[in-house]
Amino acid sequence: MLISDIPVMSAHHHPERVAIQYQDRAITFRELRDRAHRLSQALMGIAAPGDRIAILAENCPEYIECYYAVPSAGMALTFLNYRLSARELTYILTNAEPSVLVTEPGYLAVVDEIRPGIPSVKHVVVIGGSGGDMGYEDLLMRGSPEEPANRPGEDEVAWLLYTSGTTGLPKGAMLSHRNVVAAVLNSATRLEAELAEVCLFPWPLYHVAGYIVPLYHMYGFTLVLMRSYDPGEYLASIERYRVTSASGAPTMLNMLLQDPRIGDYDLSSLRGIGYGAAPVLYSHPAIVEAAVIGLPDEMWGEQVVAVVQVRSGSSVSQGELIAFCRERLASYRKPRHVVFAGELPKNASGKILKRELRDRLRSEPFPATS
Helix, strand or coil: CCCCHHHHHHHHHCCCCEEEEECCEEEEHHHHHHHHHHHHHHHCCCCCCCCEEEEECCCCHHHHHHHHHHHHCCCEEEECCCCCCHHHHHHHHHHHCCCEEEECHHHHHHHHHHHHHCCCCCEEEECCCCCCCEEHHHHHCCCCCCCCCCCCCCCCEEEEEECCCCCCCCCEEEEEHHHHHHHHHHHHCCCCCCCCCEEEECCCCCCHHHHHHHHHHHCCCEEEECCCCCHHHHHHHHHHHCCCEEEECHHHHHHHHCCHHHHHCCCCCCCEEEECCCCHHHHCCCEEEEEEEEEEECCCEEEEEEEEEECCCCCCCHHHHHHHHHCCCCHHHCCCEEEECCCCCECCCCCECHHHHHHHHCCCCCCCCC
16 A cells, blocks of 8 residues: 555545645645646656655645655655755755755745755746746646556655754655555554544644554545644634644643633543653653653763653652652653743744754753652
């Protein structure tokens, strides 16, 4: 099974059901299937099987079309974090060597800046605007709405994601069709859902959480796509589109729960919110956010240090938190020190930047604890 088979199957069963709701645009499964086929066919006219196709864009329906169309053409979609610096983008693009770069007008300035340093890129395709070498819709119209005749193998690379670099330089993770489909099917075994869910997607599409998109589409669910995460927009989308299921990182949900507007919206359609990536310390009522890092230790080589943000109006001591962890964790896993921070540094997807925390704390002495 290929990633691109998912919209084909859903279009067969639910052709006129909305697959992507994005602002005022509603794209049915039939339209998604046909546009993905067109893009696959068109890409085969400007690139070759095995090529990497990079995308530098914020959330939009065209990004999801690339999710399916690029792998269907036998190429690997290379995800780029749009908040990276020009230097960081150059590093990844030099490493991945894509032949095509899909982007948006807002990122053309940085693309023009770095293009001399990324000679592998032969074509720059622009979504929703002019500039670059060609427009996205112009490229799309070069292809036919039929599935490509030559299907790639299940073990061919479909998605190429780079790590966020929180512990070092970004590294490319190659995910085959089989890898992504297996992740989707594995999650499906634990999914408790109704027949026609409306699912809110707040994550950046360059994030590995994007595998949720084909998961939802495999079930024929409607995906409400946010341009980017904003607590107010999150709440408004639930009310406007009668969202039944949503997800988010703990950081996103913390922002949501602290937003004073939360009582202003009708959230009665929402049946559940899924979340992940929460460390054990989040279970303490005084803690808003936490990260656990390793720092050098003369005796053991490395010591466990927790960096925490305390909830406004709450108070907790280092000793109390260490005792709290001692009751719930193996001794070697509990922190030896707790550092209190006003706010923890994060990347665009809400992930705490542990490398930055390590750099900040590496030279600071820690008080002795019992």
